[in-house]
Amino acid sequence: MNAPNKSGWKPAMELADGDVASGSATTTGNRALMLEEPLIFEIGHVATTGVDLPEIDASAGNRLGGFERSEAIGLVGLTEPETVRHYTRLSRQNYGIDLGFFPLGSCTMKHNPRLNEKMARLPGFADIHPLAPQSSVQGALEVIDQLATWLKTLTGMPAVAMSPKAGAHGELCGILAIRAAHTAAGNPREVVLVPESAHGTNPATAAFAGYKVEDIPATSEGRVDVEALKARLGPDVAAVMITNPNTCGLFEKDFRTIADAVHAAGGYVYCDGANFNAIVGRVRPGDLGVDAMHINLHKTFSTPHGGGGPGSGPVVFSEALAPFAPLPYVVEESGEYHLVEEENAGDDVSSFGRMTAFHGQMGMFTRALTYMLSHGADGLKQVAEDAVLNANYILRSLEDILHAPFAESGPCMHEALFGDKDFGGDLSTSDLAKGLIDEGFHPMTVYFPLVVHGAMLVEPTETESKASIDQFITAFRNVTERALAGDESLKQAPYHAPRRRLDETAAARKPKLVWQDPAE
């Protein structure tokens, strides 16, 4: 069949965005280098494969115990040329750091150095088994140990758990250690205090660990209300979870005071370290009274976000919590490295258990260590300084036209926060965000933190040039002016992306989560 494209929508519709008279409409729905791509199930075949494996010898017996598959799986295959093209075309419908400015607040979208990728692919790292005899993987254990040393030194904390798979997993690791410590002391306690401005994973984590979550009020300047917090502390409070620098982009001035108060009340201080990039190499959380903090290697230490993951969320611990850290971990003895697991945990029976099958995200460890060695103590300090400088530069370049709720609360850290308070018509943050898409930028984080109306959280990171930031500012000002003026055309944005605005309500109302053969 000569179907010009199988991607399920009528080419005719393409006419909508190309003026017919001008002849710019296309029959394929493609627009030169902006190419439509069907689903593999629409172009693949059951009998097609992109690998050359031996034909199955039907006559050969098997030892599958009578459970051999009788029915078709329902998969389709593509040859290599089709496969490479399919994913290349799909990739071109994506925005990434490699394409342009990606100021997604709280996500630290910094450049991913290619040396990291190269090192992670060395067979000595990529092609080793997690259960291989430890004598055969000394280099891998040493990588974990070296990275642990960097993390402890950078945070000024005595211990670190390397196995958590991402930030949220790290939070869980930290809260579980806290719960284990309280339990060991006779009472797990009931409540974890979390600021309203916290990332969703914080309350979700506390709840998963069996705690009741209570809000910590914030001051008008965007920081934790110390007095209110102190007032709430008591024997039922197991811990406070505070993000510092916080999600409004501000440094929690009184963190030390808060920590002392929490400790005095017998609680622990969990610090969400997602924003560590603002202070890495310049401030050590250990000096602020932190008991546990996760570090997103996929943020501060440049391992790629990969369209949603994988990440890695090691957790540093204070003396008080160290004994409760999860298994396994690596120890060095006279140049020999070995894993402490259930069996040889020895008197360290206080470990709260195991968070994952193996030793954590080795592929991220090699990348992060490569990054740290490249930057060194001096480079990392510069990272924090440039990240903060870029954010302040943006804040001060936009505050005159855009509502900046905490502009008066002192310098921001690595991200600048704005709100849509003054927008005209019924325009809101998302309209400005979509307008920025047309301008060639990835929008900032929107509607987070919840404490600001139509929040826009802009995190430039240190790997942007001034020219790039200046271009962003110019475009941002232009789109903002349109938003303030209530320019309705923004509601139709984006105009130039592979898709116009997508109907998320319809998607949720009647979820289509897998492909169904229309023929069936």
Place this chain on the structure above:
Amino acid sequence: MNAPNKSGWKPAMELADGDVASGSATTTGNRALMLEEPLIFEIGHVATTGVDLPEIDASAGNRLGGFERSEAIGLVGLTEPETVRHYTRLSRQNYGIDLGFFPLGSCTMKHNPRLNEKMARLPGFADIHPLAPQSSVQGALEVIDQLATWLKTLTGMPAVAMSPKAGAHGELCGILAIRAAHTAAGNPREVVLVPESAHGTNPATAAFAGYKVEDIPATSEGRVDVEALKARLGPDVAAVMITNPNTCGLFEKDFRTIADAVHAAGGYVYCDGANFNAIVGRVRPGDLGVDAMHINLHKTFSTPHGGGGPGSGPVVFSEALAPFAPLPYVVEESGEYHLVEEENAGDDVSSFGRMTAFHGQMGMFTRALTYMLSHGADGLKQVAEDAVLNANYILRSLEDILHAPFAESGPCMHEALFGDKDFGGDLSTSDLAKGLIDEGFHPMTVYFPLVVHGAMLVEPTETESKASIDQFITAFRNVTERALAGDESLKQAPYHAPRRRLDETAAARKPKLVWQDPAE
């Protein structure tokens, strides 16, 4: 400076292709994922670098003999994040096989297998020096020897010169061997006969080798006029250069007869093997009386075209020409491989010399050998058959609406040839080509061969799926109908590419070949 973009043209112009009212105009000139990119000289700095090398110790003396650089070179640097982004953004303004159908006649734009790329990057191949002691590079010499064996077996020819760097270099190699043979026989002769339909490199090569070039007339069916050719043969004719399958996409039926006649007249037969993909594994040129033929590894054997190169053009030789082959070449003796160079050429003093500093395109050899091993004799035969089938399918699917001058001359080989004879208005081939760009395809080869008015040479290759070819046919028919109807809007195409039609006349009239700082 807040210049929204530095790429030298006014953003305002962007308004031209976005309806202002619709708000789809942008200040940056970007259109979502279609991003403008300045020149490195507009964004880089003299003091910026993307490498971390030791600072220069000015105090240290030097032994440069007083020739140390005094003036600035005039280069600029970018950091790694800027570099990766710069080239990524540029790459997105390019069309490649990985993006879609690329039926560029005579260029064999087949898929480039990724295993080839991986193998070529093995340090054992990529990181060895051409002048390393031969005992330390036995594997490399064996690769050359194995590839040579494949080429000789596939062509049915007794010898092959591996060092030519591309097809044209191979042509030169072949013609020089012919000239050397004639010279050895006492008279280099004066003329080389080349069909009008030949690729430009053929006459250029013959002229470079000091020969006078004369046209061979063609028959109305698109093949060499054998009688006319025979009539022209004589003691002054050194060789004929014939492309087979020829550039009209037809197999030269009478090649054997021609070869016999040329040999009878004391001349040699050079075959341009650029179109070998049509017959690889199915027909051996050696059986047709060829004396020399170059093979474009970057066509038939899938090494990437890389935006213009590099390629590789080994030349197979008949017994008669073998002794004149260039140096160096590899010989095997009881499992040991060594290079025959000037010194040890021994009694083979008849070699006409050296074509390049080293041993040829090793990086292409490893890729081509990987490709051959993957396909095997059976796979290569299938390659030729599918390539020819795809071309005939296209010919028969379009001949009803598009002028196909040689449709009656029998089946085509790997490419289908059309002409713009019946186009309406003042539309011509290039208008149709630009229309195809908007549809998401790379155009076919245009205005070549010269023997057909507004020639369109369509070579699908074997690595396209039927679905992909069907989509192309549908779009091609649609654009063709517009061309036949004289749809003037085609003259403005492409509408959706990163650039509209470019002014090539202006470029040639006042050539700007390097960047000049406007400030200077």
Place this chain on the structure above:
Amino acid sequence: MRYLPLTDTDREDMLAKCGASSIDDLFVDVPEVARLDGPIRDLPMHAGEMAVERHMKALAAKNMAAGDVPFFLGAGAYRHHIPASVDTVISRGEFLTAYTPYQPEIAQGTLQMLFEFQTQVARLYGCAVANASLYDGSTACWEAVAMATRVTKRKRAVLSGALHPHYAQVVKTMAQFTGDEIADSAPAIQTEPDLDGLTSRIDENTACVVVQYPDILGRISDLSKVAEAAHAKGALLIAVNTEPVALGAIKSPGEMGADIVVGEGQSLGVGLQFGGPYLGLFAVRDPKHVRQMPGRLCGETTDAEGKRGFVLTLSTREQHIRREKATSNICTNSGLCALAFTAHMTLLGEKGLRQLAAENHRLACHAADRLAVVPGVSLLNEAFFNEFTLMLEGKPARDIVRELADRDVLGGVSLGRLYPGVKALEHALLVTVTELTTEDDIETLARELEALVKEPA
């Protein structure tokens, strides 16, 4: 620094714009106590690519790469051939350096890929719906138990003794805090899995039964029996699969009645990587359970022009919307590993996956026969896919594995390593064979085993 684009002049201009005289002015809110005077001590200064590359390569060289020696390890992490084009795909900057697709108009690449991935996983598992990935098989297993307790409102989980012990430990670790009750045990060394023993432990308070398929000893259980027993008591059957390639040869868990199917996807596209990042697969047989699922889901919709497009959907299950009421706290998942998996699966297709499975099984059968004739070595399994258990006389299997390594053979995983202290398992060796295993590898292992097993303990 090669990664920092700001020039010193840029910094001055920008500080000026911020009304700051020095960078320190921007850190005024940091309390004195925590201000460092200079770069942190005890850490090296920045280094060029050459130096860093030398450092990392030296570390890598201290490891025995699986590809350089006869290799037979499995137990939840499998070594398969990954087609070269998979790395091409995951190295595309637009995939590698993208974030979670929260702006769907410029993330259709990631979204469509996830939709294809979800479909492949659902079909492979015989389920209705799969999510967009979790961290790995072990955390997916725990999420499944947590989901089962939500769905059934019961707190007791019955774990098969033949569930990967590390998976069981993860489940127990979480349960101790959620107050769930976990019943588990070590596997009994016997030819057939003890399903009656397992089903007998299911009661009215049981939220779910967790069975690995094929199990930790490589055995293949009749899930349908367990499903029946579980359903009879109103409990859910959670099937755990650590080797997706096996499902190219054996029935899918969904087909056999499993309600939630989870597993490790590392076998396809991802590689060994010393245990991470891996790929958690999660699917449910009954669409009605979708709203209780953890993790992201990609769904189909249309854009303002009616064109088909994809978005993240049903986010009201997730932490960023539902916060403490979310079905899971997961945010970052294993997106790029999912891409590697789906690209590899697309290259395989139905045909290739079945051929791959057949080739794994063929070689495994050959290896089992060859090794079973080594004096002092016997084969436990009746049935298996590409992994089986050998019983070794003499020394504990664990010592033998170490000694094999000294002889440059990675001979398998000793159950002693997985179940430290469990005497009954001390002499059991788990051997895995894949398409990458050669006849020579098998011969070498047989030869070395013969030498070592004979040696007196």
Place this chain on the structure above:
Amino acid sequence: MRYLPLTDTDREDMLAKCGASSIDDLFVDVPEVARLDGPIRDLPMHAGEMAVERHMKALAAKNMAAGDVPFFLGAGAYRHHIPASVDTVISRGEFLTAYTPYQPEIAQGTLQMLFEFQTQVARLYGCAVANASLYDGSTACWEAVAMATRVTKRKRAVLSGALHPHYAQVVKTMAQFTGDEIADSAPAIQTEPDLDGLTSRIDENTACVVVQYPDILGRISDLSKVAEAAHAKGALLIAVNTEPVALGAIKSPGEMGADIVVGEGQSLGVGLQFGGPYLGLFAVRDPKHVRQMPGRLCGETTDAEGKRGFVLTLSTREQHIRREKATSNICTNSGLCALAFTAHMTLLGEKGLRQLAAENHRLACHAADRLAVVPGVSLLNEAFFNEFTLMLEGKPARDIVRELADRDVLGGVSLGRLYPGVKALEHALLVTVTELTTEDDIETLARELEALVKEPA
């Protein structure tokens, strides 16, 4: 076959459309004599990735990779550190799988890259214009001679004896057919290049003088002297550079009066690759010579909307337009190597290139001093950049190089290999040092040389 998308049903449908009953019907025009009955004999059948990878890896393993041993080879091919991001750039499918940019609207990526490349090369060489690359340094050298004969309408080329002998052979090979007359000689073993001897050979029929800078012995010549002499006789000076990194430290040939500057660009971005593909660089100092240049040129222009864009230009010099009257027969060039070069050069920038050059020279000076004190070894060069000539007592240098290789040291290039039979050069060893050379490497070479040079011949 994993690379062939047509299914058998596709083939049937398509044959039907072509009115053919079998594929043979489409090959009817092939004469009987040349029709094969089946797959060509004596060749293997198709193989999967695993098998092919094993085959190729086994071949690669038979070579001594430069990175694995102390390495001191140069003589026209240099080993430098290539930043990891260069491979990222050249692996972008849109660059890798594109053709020559004949459709500029969808080839701006390649075109702008070439425009940047041309600018970098022109500036590095101190010239007005550079082309978009030729095959390699040796063919560029020959093209330069051919161009000089066109420009001057003279047929005699004078080659410096210190021009890379392989380059000289390529020039002579071509000349024997074009009837050009080539005057060359072997280099005299002396501290300073014999420029008077060279200039004395220039006469009224001389089209060009060809001088390598730095030369084959690593010496640095005063090009301005030669330029003067050449220009006095109406001849052109062609400067050949095989090590672009050197130009980060020494004056550019254009600056010193060279009319045509050609060279090998492999040092930056491309790597050793056993000799190819490499990168031919070609530039002219005087813009008036542009129309006589060989190869492609990229130029700036504007599109229909007035936007800046780039196109291939002045094509009337080229074979596809001018056919037998073209300035060269070149078509495919070294595009992707040019991309690698320009990406590497962009990462270096003015600052990085100068630092790289300084580091090469610093280490080379250290090595020269260290090796010169080895008994039986003496340093020929007065001046050099990163390559110098050592005179060895006792055995011919060529034997010593072989014996060093047996000891896993790649110690340099013997002039005996480059000038077989030239007695005077038999004991000369060309040693190259780059930023990748370590102090240990230098120590090892010194130690091994000491051992070997002492041995009686």
